[in-house]
Amino acid sequence: MRIKSEVDFWSGVVFIVVGLAFAMGATEYRFGTSARPGPGYFPLGLGLLLAMVGFIELMGALGRERNDADRITSPIWRPLLVIVAAVLGAGFLLPRLGMLITLPFVIVLTCFATSDFKFREALGLAVVLTVGSWLLFVVGLELRIPVMPSKF
Structure with a gap:
């Protein structure tokens, strides 16, 4: 076999x-x-x-x-490194900067993983996903996620 x-x-x-x-x-x-x-x-x-x-x-x-x-070929490094950096960045930044700053940053960063990156589309996606995440997790489920940086 x-x-x-x-x-x-x-x-x-x-x-x-x-x-x-x-x-x-x-x-x-x-x-x-x-x-x-x-x-x-x-x-x-x-x-x-x-x-x-x-x-x-x-x-x-x-x-x-x-x-x-x-067949397995060599890995495509750009998406792999960008996604890993975005996950690590989200874990590091969320408690410090809050959801409203971290999510758009991480979403725009992950959009760099694709070769046809368009900043306007990434920004629109970041706004929609950040508002949706805030509505779902903070408003709807009432989770205690930092929304703004701890200084505010």
Whole structure:
């Protein structure tokens, strides 16, 4: 048996590893019952489900004929680095600058990950997503997220 699709094979392996890691981490928490689930109930089930999806993906990648068009190539670094920087920036800036400054900054930054970046579209997206996030999380769900910088 040969690997028919490298992309599907390795994505299946990653799903299995991540799913089993979450499932094993969830065993540290109380499981509970189906009627009264504990804190480990959902992560364990989700981790096992992710591992099962990975196994199905991995089995689908094995076969007799090889698809050379579905080979893994070198990573595209720009989107990878921009998205990682945006996630780290959001985690660092949100408690310090608040939602109304951090979200537009992070959204515009993530728009740089694409090659057809247009500042006007990125700014419009930032406004819509920031207002929507504020309405959903601060107004609707009443979460205690810093909206403005702590100095104000």
